[in-house]
Amino acid sequence: MSPILLIEQVLNGLQFGMMLFLMSAGLTLVFGVMGLINLAHGSLFMIGAFAAAAVAAATGSFLLALVASLAAAAAAGALVEVLVIRRLYARDHLDQVLATFALILIFSEGTRWVFGSFPLFLNIPPYLSGPVTLPGGIEYPLYRLTLIAVGGLVALGLYLLITRTRLGIRIRAGESDREMIAALGVDIQRLYTLVFALGAALAGLAGALVGAIQSVQVGMGEPVLILAFVVIVIGGIGSVKGALVGALLVGVTDTLGRALLPGFFGLFMEPSAAMSMGSSLASMLIYILMAVVLIAKPSGLYGATV
Amino acid sequence: MTRETVVNAALTLGLLIVPMWALMADEPFIITLATRVAILALAGVGLNIALGLGGLVSLGHAAFFGLGGYAMGILASHAQSYTPLITWPVGIEGTTSMPLIWLVAVLAAGLGALVIGALSLRTSGVYFIMITLAFGQMLYYFAISWPAYGGEDGLSIYLRNGFPGLNTLVPIQFLALCYGLLAIALILSARLAASPFGLALNAARQSAARVQAVGLSPYRLRLVAFVISGMITGLAGALFADLNRFVSPTMFSWQTSGEIMVFVILGGVGRLFGPVAGAAVFIILEHVLGGISDYWHIYLGALLLLIVLFARGGLIGLLAGKAAHHG
Numbered sequence: 001m002s003p004i005l006l007i008e009q010v011l012n013g014l015q016f017g018m019m020l021f022l023m024s025a026g027l028t029l030v031f032g033v034m035g036l037i038n039l040a041h042g043s044l045f046m047i048g049a050f051a052a053a054a055v056a057a058a059t060g061s062f063l064l065a066l067v068a069s070l071a072a073a074a075a076a077g078a079l080v081e082v083l084v085i086r087r088l089y090a091r092d093h094l095d096q097v098l099a100t101f102a103l104i105l106i107f108s109e110g111t112r113w114v115f116g117s118f119p120l121f122l123n124i125p126p127y128l129s130g131p132v133t134l135p136g137g138i139e140y141p142l143y144r145l146t147l148i149a150v151g152g153l154v155a156l157g158l159y160l161l162i163t164r165t166r167l168g169i170r171i172r173a174g175e176s177d178r179e180m181i182a183a184l185g186v187d188i189q190r191l192y193t194l195v196f197a198l199g200a201a202l203a204g205l206a207g208a209l210v211g212a213i214q215s216v217q218v219g220m221g222e223p224v225l226i227l228a229f230v231v232i233v234i235g236g237i238g239s240v241k242g243a244l245v246g247a248l249l250v251g252v253t254d255t256l257g258r259a260l261l262p263g264f265f266g267l268f269m270e271p272s273a274a275m276s277m278g279s280s281l282a283s284m285l286i287y288i289l290m291a292v293v294l295i296a297k298p299s300g301l302y303g304a305t306v
Numbered sequence: 307m308t309r310e311t312v313v314n315a316a317l318t319l320g321l322l323i324v325p326m327w328a329l330m331a332d333e334p335f336i337i338t339l340a341t342r343v344a345i346l347a348l349a350g351v352g353l354n355i356a357l358g359l360g361g362l363v364s365l366g367h368a369a370f371f372g373l374g375g376y377a378m379g380i381l382a383s384h385a386q387s388y389t390p391l392i393t394w395p396v397g398i399e400g401t402t403s404m405p406l407i408w409l410v411a412v413l414a415a416g417l418g419a420l421v422i423g424a425l426s427l428r429t430s431g432v433y434f435i436m437i438t439l440a441f442g443q444m445l446y447y448f449a450i451s452w453p454a455y456g457g458e459d460g461l462s463i464y465l466r467n468g469f470p471g472l473n474t475l476v477p478i479q480f481l482a483l484c485y486g487l488l489a490i491a492l493i494l495s496a497r498l499a500a501s502p503f504g505l506a507l508n509a510a511r512q513s514a515a516r517v518q519a520v521g522l523s524p525y526r527l528r529l530v531a532f533v534i535s536g537m538i539t540g541l542a543g544a545l546f547a548d549l550n551r552f553v554s555p556t557m558f559s560w561q562t563s564g565e566i567m568v569f570v571i572l573g574g575v576g577r578l579f580g581p582v583a584g585a586a587v588f589i590i591l592e593h594v595l596g597g598i599s600d601y602w603h604i605y606l607g608a609l610l611l612l613i614v615l616f617a618r619g620g621l622i623g624l625l626a627g628k629a630a631h632h633g
Contacts, residue, residue: 037432087615093432094363098571099614101564105607113601226443226560229436237432280451287444291425294437298428 004138009259010252015144017251018151022206023228024235024243025158026199032238033174033195034089039100040080041203041228042221043107048073048204049211049220050111053120062125066208073204074197076107081196086189104222112218119215122208147209154202155244162240171195175238227254230286234293236303245301250286257282310626314579321485321582329478337477338549339593343586344484345545350569350581351491352538357567358576359499360531361511365563366422366438369445370536372558373418374411374543376449379461379553381407386464404469404483408544415540416533418445423532427525439560446558460554467548474548484545488582491538496578498534507531539566572613574620583621 027041051072056065080103088096124143131139162168170191173181182188207221214220231250235242262278269277293301321340328336349371356362384391384400391398401407426437450458466474474480498504510517510524517524547553556562565588573584591609595602617624 031432037435084611084615093435094357094571094575095614095618097363097365097435098567099611101568102607102610102614105603105610109601109603109607113604222560226439230440233433233436233440276451276453280448283447283451284444287440290437290440294429294433295425299433 013252013255021247042225048207052208069208077200236300242302349542356535366442368562371543374540411544419536574622
């Protein structure tokens, strides 16, 4: 494979990783602060994508669509937190898994009921479409490059939010001792709703951004959710930094695996066997990566030791 | 006699009466539904050993369900096309004999559970949930991208496999087989819970440190429980494949894991008959609600939410009161 193609694939991997980061950041925050495992996070991703597609179809503006995705996902997140999730913090993980599994059923079927089973489409706006020429003469789609930048900005924003603001201090305090900060007069319920809505908004944004590359359909959230789980297990649950490193690792590994493995097996196998062997192994590669990380560090790369 | 025993007896009676009535009224579809209940309950009985006894929240039991299903699919497809499974170092032919298929399914699922469990049990809590989920997905994607046995399209088997002395194509005879296996699994599960191993496992769930202090290894106890659990779920997978005469990667999907877990929790975690009650209610709901609305999953989701939030012992807990030893 030529170096140019390789660099393109690495960029693709970074772009994929950044989108996974947007998903994983919310999941890992919610787990770190509230100790909650939320399977319905993928549904928020889907809600963001559908809201964006609906608004883009109605107004024609991609920016408005993005705003809609953030607002819809945050609102859905806050609503679900107040109605259901709030009752689950004190429960064991089993109850949380089951209740959020139930939420997936409700969200997915509800969306199917409103929008139907056919996929919607969200177009890349003209000012972001087309390729740009990178240094070294590499042509790369501007939109995907924008996604990488957006992911980077969100990562920076989250870092500043958590380390530099009062809300960030409360989030960190909530992670280490929730009784104590409640005793100090912080409205812990409002903090939880806020964190949950923040995570939901990021998932919704990811849904809208990815929705412009893929089709927007019911069930689009669950595959991403599972990848996000892999990411936060690798990165260490509760660590936003771990989510970023894990997401980029998973994104690049998965993309390069799919691009390179069939060719690699082709060096010493017949083409059709190499193709099937390579693609099966590539689809399992990130899970193998996760297993290796967990064998070396059972609580992930940046996780607190359990 | 405790109230739970009464509920269990009523369930058993119901499971026996419904097919008999269906046989008399000539309703083969009801018999098929009862067969589904028995098979899915069997999968739940398997998961309940890990979940109820061991406290291991595995969201990846579809892996074992699928391994069992594919064991059946692969063996039967080779027998169907008269091609040997492998020719080297020894020639192995496919088979259509159920007992042999079950043996292979149980061994394959057990081996899978040994590998997955050995790795996953290094972690605990929420990591364990996610890593089992991820292993299930790994097998799912493998099944999709491996073209030799149908890939994404799955594998059809034209004739149901045979059992010596029975005609398995007659619904009631296949149902009897499934009931028999479910009964054996229930007895095994009850004996296991009362055995020294079961007690130690229960203790390890409540306090791993104390179990370790008396010289038992919680890791080993859990691994054994996980393997037994996977084997039973694998057997259910082989039966499920035989019921549908079709195997597909969906058996490995995480929705399958979620559903098996729903059976257990709907019925009551750690209750012997919990999975039976859960699977029965799930199938009835699917049948009744599915007839009313195409979007019946909404109602199922709402019902599940209500049970989790307000009826914590599941259905058996609701009927039999608090006696669950699950903490």
